[in-house]
Each structure stands twice: as structure tokens, then as C-alpha cells.
Amino acid sequence: MPVRNLAVAAVFDEIADRLAIQGANVFRINAYRNAARTLQELGADVGEMVGQGRDLPRLRGIGADLAGKIREVVTTGTCELLERLRREMPPAVTELLQVPGLGPKRVAVLWHDLDVQTPEQVLRAARDGRIRALPGFGEKTESRIESAVAAHLSKEHRVKLAVAGHYADALVAHLQRAKGVERTVVAGSYRRMRETVGDLDILVEGRKGNRAVEQLTRYAEVEEVLSSGTTRASVRLRGGLQIDLRVVAPGSFGAALVYFTGSKAHNITLRRLAQDRGLKINEYGVFRGDERIAGDTEESVYAALDLPWIEPELREDRGEIDAARAGRLPKLIEPGDLRGDLHAHTTATDGHDTLEAMAAAAKALGFEYLAITEHSRRQGMTHGLDEKRLRVQGEEIDRFNARSRGMHVLKGIEVDILDDGALDLPDSALAGLDLVVAAVHGRFNLSRAQQTARILRALENPHVRLLAHPSGRLIGEREPYDVDMLQVMRKARERGTWLELNAHPERLDLIDTHCRMAKDEGVLLAIDSDAHDTAQFANLRFGVGQARRGWIERGDVVNTRPLPELLRLLERARSRRERQ
Ligand code: DGT
Ligand code: CA
Numbered sequence: 001m002p003v004r005n006l007a008v009a010a011v012f013d014e015i016a017d018r019l020a021i022q023g024a025n026v027f028r029i030n031a032y033r034n035a036a037r038t039l040q041e042l043g044a045d046v047g048e049m050v051g052q053g054r055d056l057p058r059l060r061g062i063g064a065d066l067a068g069k070i071r072e073v074v075t076t077g078t079c080e081l082l083e084r085l086r087r088e089m090p091p092a093v094t095e096l097l098q099v100p101g102l103g104p105k106r107v108a109v110l111w112h113d114l115d116v117q118t119p120e121q122v123l124r125a126a127r128d129g130r131i132r133a134l135p136g137f138g139e140k141t142e143s144r145i146e147s148a149v150a151a152h153l154s155k156e157h158r159v160k161l162a163v164a165g166h167y168a169d170a171l172v173a174h175l176q177r178a179k180g181v182e183r184t185v186v187a188g189s190y191r192r193m194r195e196t197v198g199d200l201d202i203l204v205e206g207r208k209g210n211r212a213v214e215q216l217t218r219y220a221e222v223e224e225v226l227s228s229g230t231t232r233a234s235v236r237l238r239g240g241l242q243i244d245l246r247v248v249a250p251g252s253f254g255a256a257l258v259y260f261t262g263s264k265a266h267n268i269t270l271r272r273l274a275q276d277r278g279l280k281i282n283e284y285g286v287f288r289g290d291e292r293i294a295g296d297t298e299e300s301v302y303a304a305l306d307l308p309w310i311e312p313e314l315r316e317d318r319g320e321i322d323a324a325r326a327g328r329l330p331k332l333i334e335p336g337d338l339r340g341d342l343h344a345h346t347t348a349t350d351g352h353d354t355l356e357a358m359a360a361a362a363k364a365l366g367f368e369y370l371a372i373t374e375h376s377r378r379q380g381m382t383h384g385l386d387e388k389r390l391r392v393q394g395e396e397i398d399r400f401n402a403r404s405r406g407m408h409v410l411k412g413i414e415v416d417i418l419d420d421g422a423l424d425l426p427d428s429a430l431a432g433l434d435l436v437v438a439a440v441h442g443r444f445n446l447s448r449a450q451q452t453a454r455i456l457r458a459l460e461n462p463h464v465r466l467l468a469h470p471s472g473r474l475i476g477e478r479e480p481y482d483v484d485m486l487q488v489m490r491k492a493r494e495r496g497t498w499l500e501l502n503a504h505p506e507r508l509d510l511i512d513t514h515c516r517m518a519k520d521e522g523v524l525l526a527i528d529s530d531a532h533d534t535a536q537f538a539n540l541r542f543g544v545g546q547a548r549r550g551w552i553e554r555g556d557v558v559n560t561r562p563l564p565e566l567l568r569l570l571e572r573a574r575s576r577r578e579r580q
């Protein structure tokens, strides 16, 4: 069964976009948006659920009407409502919504009054000075739109790692079913766990006469076959992701894997090493003259260059080849090293599952502990906790722990760092907690000096143990705020405070290069899911990937510690605080 969830979600998102441009009712628009989100985050395959006649209205935000539309999209690939909306409005108009600063209202005016339908046409209209005259626009807005559209057009389209992961898992399963396919590995930036990928590079080890190429080109989600031959093919899937497939003979599989895993910079350094030894390296093997001396496994390729095997996440030409040569490669953290999670939400605020359900899901992953860290009161949209509700939740956690076996819930909070660096809850509320997580959720565009001072002040608060998502970036949407990260890290070390690596697919923050900085500065990390429902613990694997890209080892991460050791660390911090 192909990846239906994302395709159905894309249909609902497009419906919501088109309704918004038409000025439809906000509740109706949000119903489609929420449904799209539910589908994106759903662990199960909605196509299979429909096939098995399962009850869709039990999904969050999916009523009878939407359930009917899901069935329609799963069986026909589209739905009547979307087709009607597409007839009423030109196809490219929704792309304009991707441009920062162009909301549905403005897009509607641009389309009605100037008949512009594509980003290119908007750019031309802005350069001709035709936009400033429109009602509600003006000269300043016109120039802002001009630069935003120009930036949008020059940006390459990259897909977030977790989204790529949905496709990758499904494609591997699909290709493995083809005749003559021995092994399927997704190489490229995906294997290196980059936070976004440009395309997926899939390698298949195939016997003679294998059907891998045909299997890919007839995949149900393929929108266009860009090229196809006997040992390679490229396709574009619905939604835009490109897939490059290479079919490789067993003797070359390791060499192909090294080559197509990259990075390009890593490959170039390897090639130079080979040349120094009078060898040639390419995607078919390592050669001395015409003789292939290595290539069946990655290990053999590296060994031919007198190197140990190098983990894919390190292959960025950031010193890994020197480290390998010196026998000083890090022993990278693995997903199985995590013993708990220090950042999660429940139905008490904007989470979708109860404390009980979240704790049970964490336990099912083999975790020993889970910190519940709701938003604080300033985050009104999330029903953030005030002092009283925080205390009530604390009592609920005490009752839970009293009857729980093998799962300890920590009392926490994700307290807002206010504009001046003070915290959103008084010290009296924070003092009774096991874990205070502090986070910036607004005023991202302060100057570097102000932003740094603000965060340093928050870290001065004796209760703060962990700084959440330290750069504030949202991948593809919001750049990191401007802050002196080295100063933040030095303050964190001085205070014994940990830095979070938030594994949410939109964050992956701490960023990999900052992970290395933290390690150099002797600051511990916590790799957290920030889960808002039980399925989101699965995102931890992407957080671990980002940590591995930052050369992080098990000992660098606080939530690899068993519960008694973690409690000792928290206790030590508490008594230090009381002595102050
Ligand atoms: P992406 O797709 O932009 O996220 O990044 P990659 O790293 O997956 O790059 P991609 O898909 O263009 O190529 C896959 C790998 O193939 C890349 O990591 C290294 C290898 N490769 C591609 N072009 C070259 C090249 O010109 N020279 C060398 N040495 N390797 C290359
Ligand atoms: Ca790629």
C-alpha cells in the first residue's frame, strides 16, 4: 500500500488554501487544515484503514463528512470539491500562499485586480509598480512583496527529514517486493540525516534480470517518470519529491553506497586520499590500475584507504577523515541509548493524549521516565498552566507515580522566557518541580545583544535546568534568532544547565554544529521529543540523527542516564540551589 496519508493531506491542504482565498468561513477552513495535520501525523496508513473498513471518524478532527472525503481521495486520487475549486480558480494561485507576507486576502486581491497567478507574475507586477495602487497595499508593502517573492523563487524546494522518512520507509518496502532485489538502502542526505533533503537517492542491490526499475516507475504515488533505463530511473512523486534509483551489482554495492551517500565534500576528500595512494575511487569500486581492490562493502572501500568505516552522519568533511585516520572517531549515540524523555505535553494544555497514555507510550518504548512539561500561562493559545493548575497537575503526577511500576513521571514545566528574560511563573511555583525547562516563544527579532542578555538572564534563574530548542528555528519557516550561542553555552556550563536537542521534525534544535560546540564546552544535552501525542515519541530517532551529525556520544546526553542517576543529578542541582 503506497503512502496515502500525505497525498490525502495534500488534497485537504489545497482545499483549505483555496477556500481561504475565496474568503470562506474560518471554521470550515480550519477543519480541512486540522484534518491534514492529523493525517500527516498518523502512524497508521489511512489507505489500509479504508480498505479494512475501519472507523475513520474516530481519528482526531475527522467527522463523518471528512471521513467520506478521505475515502473518496483514497479510492479516486482526488475529490469533487477540490476539482470544483480548481475550476473556479487558476491552479498556480495556491503557490502564492507559500510566499511570506502573502496571505489569502492579498492573494485574492492580486488575482482579482491584476490577474496575476504565479510568483513570476507577482514579481513582474511589483517591479512594474502595479501593486502599490491596490487597496490596502502601498509602496512599502509592494517592495516587501517583491523581495519575498524573489527569495521564494530562488529557494530550492527541500523536504523535511521526517516527511522524507515516510516516503523512504514506504519505498523501501515497495522495492523490496520486486523480483531479484536483494537489498534496498536510501543513501544521500537522507542517510546522513540532514534536517531537510533535496531528493531521495535509493540504491538497490539486484540480481541479473531484477525488476527494480519497473517496480519504481509503477509506484502508485509517481506523478512523472523523468527518466528510466536498465540500471537507473528518476521519478517525481505527487507532492514534488524526486527519487533517484540506482541498481547496482553486488561487487560494487559498497562503493556505490559510499559514493551516493556523500556528502560531495566527503567524497572529494576520499578521492584525494585515494590519489595519494596511487588508487582510483568511484561508484564502482577502488581500483589499482584496472584491478578492483575493494567495493563490495563500505568497510572494504574505507579499508583500502587505510581508514575505519565512518558513520554516514559524520560524512560532511568536518574533520571526520582526520579523526578516522587518527583513530579518534566518536562512538555516536544510538536511539536505543535513550532511557527517558524530558519534554512532553498532555491534554492539560495543547497535547492530544492524557498523562496516563503518554506515560504508557513512553514505557512501551522501554523508557524509565518521562517529564511532563506543559506550556506556562503566557502561552494562552495552548491553555498554558498558571500556578494553581500546575499544582493540580503535580498532585495528579504524585498519584500516578504512587501506583506506577517501571515508569516514573517527572513534574516539569516549559516556562516562557519573557521579553526581558524573567520567567512567566514565580519562583514559588517553580521550586516544587523536578525539572524546569525554559523556552523562548516570542520576540524572535531582538538584536543579538538583547536576545543574548535575555537568555542569559533566564539561565541565571536558579530553578532553570534545561533550555528548550535553543536557536528557535523552524525548519524552512523561521531562521534561528540572532544570539551569541557561545556565551549561552558558557553560562549553561557555569550554571550546570542542560541544552535541549528538540526532536520535533520542524525544529531539530540544537542544530548539529551547535551540538559540537556544546560538547566542546562541556555542556550536557537532553534529546527530547516535545511530543504532543503518543505517536510523536517516534520523532526521537530524528533528534538522535541530528545529535549524531553533531558528533554526540552517549555520555554527552543526560537522558541516556538510568533513572536513579538522573534523580541524583536533579537532586544535586536542587541542593546547590538551596545553598545559594
Ligand atoms: P540533497 O539531495 O540536496 O539533500 O543532498 P545529497 O547529498 O543527497 O546530494 P545529491 O542527491 O545531489 O547526490 C547524492 C550523493 O551523490 C551526494 O551526497 C554525493 C554524490 N554526488 C553527487 N554529485 C557528485 C559529484 O559531482 N561529485 C562527487 N564526488 N559526488 C557526487
Ligand atoms: Ca539526495
Ligand code: CA
Pocket: 188, 199, 200, 201, 244
Ligand atoms: Ca539525487
